[in-house]
Amino acid sequence: MGGDLADVRLWAGELTALHERFVHRFNRTEPRESALAYMRGLIAPLGRKNGWTLAEQAGHAGPDRIHRMLNRIEWEADEVLDDVRDYVAEHLGDPEAVLIVDDTGFLKKGLRSAGVQRQYSGTAGRTENCQIGVFLAYATPRGRTLIDRRLYLPTSWMEDRERCGFVGENWFWSNFCGAPTLCNLLGLCGPSWHRAGAGTLSGEDTLARDVPTR
Numbered sequence: 180m181g182g183d184l185a186d187v188r189l190w191a192g193e194l195t196a197l198h199e200r201f202v203h204r205f206n207r208t209e210p211r212e213s214a215l216a217y218m219r220g221l222i223a224p225l226g227r228k229n230g231w232t233l234a235e236q237a238g239h240a241g242p243d244r245i246h247r248m249l250n251r252i253e254w255e256a257d258e259v260l261d262d263v264r265d266y267v268a269e270h271l272g273d274p275e276a277v278l279i280v281d282d283t284g285f286l287k288k289g290l291r292s293a294g295v296q297r298q299y300s301g302t303a304g305r306t307e308n309c310q311i312g313v314f315l316a317y318a319t320p321r322g323r324t325l326i327d328r329r330l331y332l333p334t335s336w337m338e339d340r341e342r343c344g345f346v347g348e349n350w351f352w353s354n355f356c357g358a359p360t361l362c363n364l365l366g367l368c369g370p371s372w373h374r375a376g377a378g379t380l381s382g383e384d385t386l387a388r389d390v391p392t393r
Contacts, residue, residue: 194218201262204254213237213248264326273319281316282331284309294332 220233230242284300311331
């Protein structure tokens, strides 16, 4: 019991230290507090994690504060991500680290979400109406964590310039086109690494493949 309590206190203290790295990215007290509550909820042992359950975990009466922080208040996610990568470099940085690029599907009912269409989703294990997110993980013997992300835009979106114009810069054609892009970005601003591998966007080939190393 004593060991478990010590671990909880260590996690809580380190989470607060990480939060302090990027708290200046928010210009008001409420989103600063909501960001920390959101982080605590993500690592909490909850059966389901959504706006309501994270709000309950934080002791909020409802999910409004969490929703405002995620959807309404202006803050730059890429700047926070830069702060997180600096933290990762300090605590997990290893010249023999491995980068892992892989995708996951987000099932959707409508047609307006950026990049949505009927396409294979590894999450569902079949073709569904969904978005595909491509994520970059950093793994060393001391730990592993996600350090970047991009939205996959299928050809149907890329050929409709008016529709895809609002998506912004965090997209690319496919994850094999994007994997080197994500990895090369780390050469400019991220922790050191030695080798990288990537999965595919089809359900038929899930073997890791090497991408150029730095």
